[in-house]
Amino acid sequence: VQPDAAWREEVRRLVETHDAVLLAHNYQLPEIQDIADHTGDSLALSRIAASSSASTIVFCGVHFMAETAKILSPDKRVLIPDARAGCSLADSITGEQLRAWKAEHPGAVVVSYVNTTAEVKAETDICCTSSNAVDVVASIPADREVLFCPDQFLGAHVRRVTGRDNLHVWAGECHVHAGINGPELADRAAANPDADLFIHPECGCATSALYLAGEGAVPAEKVKILSTGDMLTAARSTNARSVLVATEVGMLHQLRKAAPEIDFQAVNDRASCRYMKMITPAALLRCLRDEADEVFVDADTAARARGAVQRMIEIGQ
Numbered sequence: 271v272q273p274d275a276a277w278r279e280e281v282r283r284l285v286e287t288h289d290a291v292l293l294a295h296n297y298q299l300p301e302i303q304d305i306a307d308h309t310g311d312s313l314a315l316s317r318i319a320a321s322s323s324a325s326t327i328v329f330c331g332v333h334f335m336a337e338t339a340k341i342l343s344p345d346k347r348v349l350i351p352d353a354r355a356g357c358s359l360a361d362s363i364t365g366e367q368l369r370a371w372k373a374e375h376p377g378a379v380v381v382s383y384v385n386t387t388a389e390v391k392a393e394t395d396i397c398c399t400s401s402n403a404v405d406v407v408a409s410i411p412a413d414r415e416v417l418f419c420p421d422q423f424l425g426a427h428v429r430r431v432t433g434r435d436n437l438h439v440w441a442g443e444c445h446v447h448a449g450i451n452g453p454e455l456a457d458r459a460a461a462n463p464d465a466d467l468f469i470h471p472e473c474g475c476a477t478s479a480l481y482l483a484g485e486g487a488v489p490a491e492k493v494k495i496l497s498t499g500d501m502l503t504a505a506r507s508t509n510a511r512s513v514l515v516a517t518e519v520g521m522l523h524q525l526r527k528a529a530p531e532i533d534f535q536a537v538n539d540r541a542s543c544r545y546m547k548m549i550t551p552a553a554l555l556r557c558l559r560d561e562a563d564e565v566f567v568d569a570d571t572a573a574r575a576r577g578a579v580q581r582m583i584e585i586g587q
């Protein structure tokens with residue numbers, strides 16, 4: 271299947287026929303982003319899914335994102351073009367592991383990143399995304415212990431910004447972002463001294479970036495730790511002519527569209543998420559034609575997870 275004019279016309283026709291809204295995460299293939307009704311980061315897409323009047327949500331992203339949409343809108347039909355599109359970060363903690371961790375810290379508040387399964391969300395007090403993790407943790411009284419899972423790099427970032435030492439962090443990671451490492455970032459920054467650094471907090475290099483700034487190797491004002499949505503906002507307001515981007519490479523498409531005059535380069539151009547890229551033009555067409563794969567979340571699990579997800583979309587509005 272070629273993403274040509276006939277494909278675009280057929281996709282849009284089927285979207286209208288099914289009274290659907292087509293959502294695409296910023297890491298999707300460019301042709302998928304361009305045909306969607308909305309592109310965005312995890313938080314923005316969750317908010318759109320919750321408020322949309324369409325009866326079907328077609329989620330071009332990974333499985334936990336479609337599951338989150340289903341938790342928020344149990345009466346809507348949620349479709350994903352390929353239900354096998356998983357997430358190594360979501361796989362790094364199970365419901366059972368979280369229950370055992372909670373038992374070791376009675377009374378602690380559980381904050382889970384949205385990159386988790388519905389089962390983990392059902393054991394969670396408040397979910398967060400990379401764009402509101404700091405606000406979510408700051409909303410918890412300072413004397414309460416916090417269990418933060420599953421991303422160790424985002425957890426370390428939140429701990430640094432909030433200054434909380436009663437925040438315990440699970441040792442999970444995303445294989446794509448963990449692979450964007452400090453030495454690679456240092457080399458790229460040294461070769462591009464005028465560039466801004468846009469760094470997703472899931473990256474292995476997030477700590478190194480702040481270290482480089484602390485050492486004076488990179489001016490502190492050039493180092494920006496941002497969610498994918500916040501990268502777009504920063505791209506529209508920076509004076510820099512070039513930006514080094516540390517996140518999944520799909521992000522470059524939206525950045526180049528938002529600020530065509532800026533030279534955006536990936537810190538690691540092998541940082542491609544194989545799960546995000548399972549949503550191909552052929553998979554999207556099949557999804558709309560066959561009305562599959564439909565995403566279901568067990569009603570009891572969804573009911574227990576809903577409060578945590580709703581608090582996530584309310585904080586940091």
Ligand code: 13P
Nearest residue numbers: 311312313399400497498
């Ligand atoms: P955001 O879109 O929240 O920045 O998340 C990044 C991510 O890795 C989603 O899988």
Ligand code: SF4
Nearest residue numbers: 357358359444446543
């Ligand atoms: Fe999960 Fe990482 Fe892929 Fe995002 S980039 S979906 S966190 S594996």
